[in-house]
Amino acid sequence: MESDSWEKEIERGRKEKDEFFGVHWQSPISPEERIKFNGLDYYPPDQNYRFEIELVEHADKEVLEIEDTKGNVRRFLRWGEFHFTVGNKECVLQAYKDDPNDDRLFIPFKDETNGKETYGAGRYLDLEYERDHTKNGKWIVDLNKAYNPWCAYSKNYACPYVPPENWLKVSIKAGEKQYPLKG
Numbered sequence: 001m002e003s004d005s006w007e008k009e010i011e012r013g014r015k016e017k018d019e020f021f022g023v024h025w026q027s028p029i030s031p032e033e034r035i036k037f038n039g040l041d042y043y044p045p046d047q048n049y050r051f052e053i054e055l056v057e058h059a060d061k062e063v064l065e066i067e068d069t070k071g072n073v074r075r076f077l078r079w080g081e082f083h084f085t086v087g088n089k090e091c092v093l094q095a096y097k098d099d100p101n102d103d104r105l106f107i108p109f110k111d112e113t114n115g116k117e118t119y120g121a122g123r124y125l126d127l128e129y130e131r132d133h134t135k136n137g138k139w140i141v142d143l144n145k146a147y148n149p150w151c152a153y154s155k156n157y158a159c160p161y162v163p164p165e166n167w168l169k170v171s172i173k174a175g176e177k178q179y180p181l182k183g
Helices: 003-023
Strands: 050-053 063-067 073-086 089-097 104-109 123-128 139-142
Touching: 050 073, 073 104, 073 139, 123 139
Parallel strands: none
Antiparallel strands: 050 139, 063 073, 073 089, 089 104, 104 123
């Protein structure tokens, strides 16, 4: 994808999310905070955090139990992993599914920006087969689309914690930043 159209796509997605969060009744932001809401804070789009890479699918799809912020345990299948490089650091992120028939991959991750510039508990990335799988069998893993779980905006939501195997020892200065209004 050309840089200009890719960047416009990122900006369009962010604008749509800001509009939803600012006015929709299902927004995770409280009605009181929506009065002050002027949009989320994001890193500028950066092509260095966009990868077209193969998913190394696990032969044995083991079940991983992940606790969420309300103390519940959720079961995910360790579906596969993505290998990529940020700066000079090799990174590996596990991709999960909650149902083997689901076309969506769930990638929760933490990095060196958490608790400083981004939400302390980590961020998420969702990959959808129709949107993110290329004709040559690779996946588009675009960390510019990393987002905060809804529990970053309200204590009313239960969000899975990021498993330690997805804690990156590098700064991912892409995607959504920390939400400043959370009380």
